[in-house]
Amino acid sequence: MILSTIPVFSQLERVMIHVLNFFHSSVGLPWAWSIVATTIVVRMILVPLTIRQIHSMQSLQKHAPQMKEIQKKYKQDRQKQNEELMKFYRENNINPAASCLPMLLQLPVFIALYYTLKHFQTNFPSSKGQDLSFLHFIPSIQAHTTTHWGGFVLLVVYVASQMASSFFMMTTTDKMQRTLFMVMPLFFVFIIARFPAGLVLYWVTTNLWTVGQGLITRRLVAKTPPPTTERRSSRTPPKDDGSSGNGAKSESPSPKPDPSASQRPRQVRRKKKRTSRR
Numbered sequence: 001m002i003l004s005t006i007p008v009f010s011q012l013e014r015v016m017i018h019v020l021n022f023f024h025s026s027v028g029l030p031w032a033w034s035i036v037a038t039t040i041v042v043r044m045i046l047v048p049l050t051i052r053q054i055h056s057m058q059s060l061q062k063h064a065p066q067m068k069e070i071q072k073k074y075k076q077d078r079q080k081q082n083e084e085l086m087k088f089y090r091e092n093n094i095n096p097a098a099s100c101l102p103m104l105l106q107l108p109v110f111i112a113l114y115y116t117l118k119h120f121q122t123n124f125p126s127s128k129g130q131d132l133s134f135l136h137f138i139p140s141i142q143a144h145t146t147t148h149w150g151g152f153v154l155l156v157v158y159v160a161s162q163m164a165s166s167f168f169m170m171t172t173t174d175k176m177q178r179t180l181f182m183v184m185p186l187f188f189v190f191i192i193a194r195f196p197a198g199l200v201l202y203w204v205t206t207n208l209w210t211v212g213q214g215l216i217t218r219r220l221v222a223k224t225p226p227p228t229t230e231r232r233s234s235r236t237p238p239k240d241d242g243s244s245g246n247g248a249k250s251e252s253p254s255p256k257p258d259p260s261a262s263q264r265p266r267q268v269r270r271k272k273k274r275t276s277r278r
Contacts, residue, residue, distance in 0.1 A: 009111060009112070009115065012108050012109075012111065012112035013112050013115045013116055013119075013123075015112065016038075016109070016112040016113055016115075016116045017116055017123050017124075019038050019041075020034045020035070020038060020116065020124075021124070023037045023038065030131060030133075030134075031124075031127065031130070031131075031132050031141060031198075032132065032133065032134035032135075032138065032141050032198065032201060033134075035113070035141065035198050035201055035202055035205075036201065036205050038109075038113075038202075039202050039205040039206050039209070040205070040209070042106065042109055042206075043206060043209045046102045046105060046106070049101050049102050049105070050102050050213065052095075052101070053101065053102055053169075054217055056094065056095055056096065057169070059092065059093075059094050060094065060096065063088070063092055063094065066088065067085065067088065070084045070085055070088060071085075106206065109202075110199070110202070110203075113198070113199055113202055114195065114196070114199055117141065117142050117196040117198045117199060118142075118196065120141075120142040121142075134197070134201060137149075137150035137153060138150045138151065138154060138197050138201070140197065141196060141197050141198030141201065142196050142197075142198060143196065143197060144193075144194060144195070144196065144197070145192070145193050145194070145195060145196070145197045145200050146193050146194075150197075151193075151197055151200075154197060154200050154201065154204065155189055155192070155193055155200065157204050158185070158189065158192065158200055158203060158204050158207070159185045159186060159189055161204055161207035161208055161211060162184075162185035162188075162203075162207050163182055163185055164207070164210075164211045164214075165207045165210035165211050165214070166181045166182060166184075166185070167182070167214075168210060168211060168213070168214025168215070168217075168218075169210060169214060
């Protein structure tokens with residue numbers, strides 16, 4: 001393909017060949033489990049960025065009401081809205097791109113593994129006649145996923161794991177966006193079904209890592225409390241901050257009478273009847 005002729009991608013393919021060959025020849029793992037081990041090593045390297053991703057998600061959730069106010073205030077002026085949001089990010093040390101870094105840094109690994117599996121017989125001549133199966137239901141990791149019934153099982157596991165990982169790593173609280181993230185794997189499965197089974201195995205492994213990471217994070221990291229908003233009804237009087245809209249101070253309320261005085265028994269004086277003289 002065109003990408004494989006680019007020097008950068010050819011170098012990535014060579015690195016992937018050495019990594020898989022190390023796990024297979026030196027460690028003694030089968031080829032399929034070498035892909036799983038490679039995925040685990042990649043995710044372990046990305047742990048510091050993942051921690052930053054978690055902190056960024058919590059910060060975004062914490063400051064979500066303020067960001068919505070900015071978007072609502074400058075709804076008609078997109079440029080001003082972006083400027084105010086960037087200013088708000090700087091003032092509160094928020095990096096919205098930190099939540100995407102772990103996913104973006106896995107793309108070179110994904111591409112390198114794709115071309116390594118595509119040219120598997122050329123890259124590993126000694127693999128001819130060796131076992132390329134995974135758990136006895138994937139016959140070959142270099143074949144297309146849909147060439148065997150086990151590939152369809154792997155696709156079902158992929159969809160379930162992708163939905164679970166999206167649930168744990170979702171940063172937005174908007175219902176429409178959450179629904180879109182949960183439904184997206186159902187459409188993406190038609191694209192990934194054309195890839196080699198070993199590539200789907202890599203993606204399933206990284207999704208399961210994300211799910212386990214999300215479970216551990218929910219236990220160890222304190223959950224960000226939801227923003228408290230005061231519910232007001234039509235009978236709730238507005239808060240008086242001591243000043244009106246024109247800058248004039250409002251009059252101080254008159255002191256309330258002492259409640260103890262109102263509870264005292266009321267004394268009634270009886271008038272003496274005048275006796276008439278005869």
